[in-house]
Amino acid sequence: MIYIGVTGWGDHNIYPTGTATSDKLQEYGAHFPTVEVDSSFYAVQSASNMEKWVKDTPADFQFVIKAFQGMTGHQRGEIPFSSKEEMFDAFKESLAPSKGSGKLAMVLFQFPPWFDCKRENVAYLRYCREKMTGYPVALEFRNQSWFSARFRSQTLGFMEAEGWIHSICDEPQAGEGSVPTVLQATNKEKTLVRMHGRNIAAWMKPNGKNWREVRYLYRYNQEELLEWKENILKLQKQTKDIYVLFNNNSGGDAAGNAKEFIRLMDIEYDGLAAKQLDLF
Template sequence: MIYIGLTGWGDHDSLYPPKIGSAQKLFHYASTFPIVELDASFYAVQPERNHEKWIKDTPDAFQFIVKAYQGMTGHQRGEIPFASKDEMFDAFILSLTPLIREGKLAMVLFQFPPWFDCKKEHVHYLRWCKEKMGDIPCALEFRNRTWFSQEFYEQTLSFMETEGWIHSVCDEPQVGEGSIPPVIQATHRDKTLVRFHGRNKQGWLHPADHENWREVRYLYLYNEAELKEWKKNLDILHQQSKDVYVVFNNNSGGDAATNGQQMIDLLDITYSSLSPKQLDLFS
């Protein structure tokens, strides 16, 4: 199956009726999409009670892609609020208990920063991360092009496959070393992740030039031709993996929901286990 979803559920206004409360948004979101990427976990290890609520707000077959806490991928500025990396990983894994118990954890996404280049020290750290995560499915996304340079391309894919990493395939602005090309190759027979970040080169390179970088970094609406080209890629990946999880992250202008729904239509997919849509009697 190919599952389509978005990053988060709070900012996709086109999905929701007017004046809807934030507490009701996830339920409504789950009437359109069967998966979501949870990015709150990147900023703080979430208490189990949050996961328990999100479980109740979604149908039984709904799945979460949980982004690894920032201290686990080297994004943390300053000291991490844990005594050690072991303690940090243990706390993060413990927080996932409700999702694992209910079968709603699709995977944990490790997205590494642009300075995380291809060298032995970083390969060793990736291996350590995977060992710490145990049997939990983990996806790996790079932001440094050296991993897919001519020198390391085959070794990177082979390493990911051998270590059991799910490949996070990306469509993002091509801006040199601080980005990666779309590599249409699965490394896990059960799962592949695809993330759409948009193609706004200026916003990707210079987000700090704006007061709110989130308003420009992912500001992009994919056109029909671009989506059709990616439909071909998704079909190829689906031949290599049992399930493909597709997340649209191009939401600086509110375009992720539009593109996500367009991709569902292009793929001619019908999801049978969504939340029931609530009728608006006054529409």
């Protein structure tokens, strides 16, 4: 099956006027069968939050939950744990509602641009995989060295051997801090595709406090989406389920592109939530 959705559910232009923030996930489930949870990157979520999200979504809905920043070395804020063991244990505890309900598609480990292909980083990937035994985990790089001519086949072989789901990216090709689109699944059951846009000018040039928002300012045109339709058809020969998440939402384009892609893929989803009715 091909699951198409977007990252987060708070800021998209798909909701009826006046929809409360607390009700948006319920409405989101009327449009898409999957979503990426980004809030888990900034803080390990409480069980009550996860339980509400599970309750607010249809039976077959799927969550891609982003690994906490301390687990991937970003550390943009304070890490409120005394050890890696405590951090991983707290994160896994937070996954219990989604895992127990069958709604956990995978946990996404997205590593930063400075996480390059070297021995100690390979060792850390093994550590992460061991700590996440029993959980489906996806791996996304932001450093080009992993897919250099020297290491590409070894990287893919390592991911397959260690049980990592490949998070394939569409993103600007802006040197060392970006990765090419590598259309190879490393897991026969699941593959993740993340659509970051192609705003090459903003990708690697931080400019002001809102640069992270600017870098995802992009709208895919139909030709680019048709190119990805062919890519998905190729990936279907390698893997059972494909999750396609649009992350180009700085200008509100992700939901529109996701809906257009569903149409181009000729997909009609069963089991979505009922849409809200406007009161007037």
